[in-house]
Amino acid sequence: MKPEEIAEWNLELREKTPLEIVQWAIDQAPHHAIVSTNFRPYEAVVLHLATQAQADIPVLWVDHGYNRQATYKHAEQLRAQLGLNLKPYLPRMTVAHRDAIYGPVPDTTQEDALKLFSTQMKLEPFQRGMSELAPKIWITALRKVQNPNRAELDIVSIDKNFGALKVSPVFYWSDADMESYLDEHNLPNEWDYFDPAKADEKRECGLHAAWGKQAVDTVAK
Numbered sequence: 001m002k003p004e005e006i007a008e009w010n011l012e013l014r015e016k017t018p019l020e021i022v023q024w025a026i027d028q029a030p031h032h033a034i035v036s037t038n039f040r041p042y043e044a045v046v047l048h049l050a051t052q053a054q055a056d057i058p059v060l061w062v063d064h065g066y067n068r069q070a071t072y073k074h075a076e077q078l079r080a081q082l083g084l085n086l087k088p089y090l091p092r093m094t095v096a097h098r099d100a101i102y103g104p105v106p107d108t109t110q111e112d113a114l115k116l117f118s119t120q121m122k123l124e125p126f127q128r129g130m131s132e133l134a135p136k137i138w139i140t141a142l143r144k145v146q147n148p149n150r151a152e153l154d155i156v157s158i159d160k161n162f163g164a165l166k167v168s169p170v171f172y173w174s175d176a177d178m179e180s181y182l183d184e185h186n187l188p189n190e191w192d193y194f195d196p197a198k199a200d201e202k203r204e205c206g207l208h209a210a211w212g213k214q215a216v217d218t219v220a221k
Contacts, residue, residue, distance in 0.1 A: 001165065003093040006157065006158065006221065008195075009155075010156050013155045014155065014172070018045075018049050019052060019169075019172050021167065022167070023108040024137060024167075025137050025139055025169070026170045026187065028137055028165065029135075029136035030138060032134075032136040033135055034059070034060050034133050034139065035047065035050040035056045036126075036138070036139070037059055037061070038060070038061065039061070039067070039074050039078070039190060040071075040141075040190070041189075041193055042141065042175070042182070043078075043141055043172075044078055044082075044187040044188060044191065045181045046139070046141040046169065046170060047059065047078060047082055047084065048185055049170075051083065056085045057085060058085050058087050058133055059085055059087060060087050060089065060126070060133060061087065061089070062084055062089050062090075062126045063088045063123040064125070064197065065090070065094065065095035065121070066105065066121070066196045067193075068193065070190055070192035070193075070203050071193050072148050072192075074188060076164050077188055078187075086129040089126065089128055091119070091120060091121045091124065091125050093122075098121065102104075102117070102143050105117060105146050113213065114197075116198060121196075122197040127161075129147065130162045130164070135164050136164060137164060138164040138165065138166060138167070139170070140166060141170065142170045143170055144171055144175065153166075153168065154163075154168075155167065155168055155169070155171045156168075157174075187201040
């Protein structure tokens with residue numbers, strides 16, 4: 001894809017509703033789209049949008065094993081309510097194994113250890129999922145307000161880590177917009193979510209950052 005084409009799409013889609021954006025995305029490569037999730041707050045919005053456009057769309061979820069109880073219950077509730085075609089991918093190392101070898105989950109003062117944790121427990125299974133599902137279209141819940149790195153993105157972008165066209169239908173939505181959608185469609189939310197691979201909301205875990213693929217490639221060698 002040429003940058004000019006991406007820019008044109010973003011200009012055109014800026015005036016569309018999120019559901020229209022999802023439908024446009026799926027139409028670009030029928031039966032070759034996925035939506036990813038981690039069941040964090042507001043994820044039900046994008047999962048609902050995706051399943052409205054394609055009921056059986058594969059839902060890629062990396063279950064790293066460190067989710068809180070409320071998040072697992074939320075995942076099961078949405079699976080039942082939306083009929084999710086959930087595709088869970090787990091790390092090659094269990095939580096007990098990792099903790100025994102490496103100790104507690106690192107914090108933001110241990111950047112190298114945190115990147116290793118993210119690579120082992122999140123990025124590698126995600127890359128494995130993307131390789132096996134082989135999507136041409138990757139629908140995400142990315143929003144501009146989430147952190148500075150994502151503010152540099154747009155509704156449509158080429159993902160260099162996984163070679164897919166990344167489409168973020170709620171990229172310009174505020175928290176209020178998301179809340180309104182949840183209320184309108186009687187969808188649950190989950191506020192107890194915590195991502196140990198980020199350790200901080202303003203930090204990237206590597207899925208949407210250039211270092212992510214490099215880290216996985218290094219560990220795989």
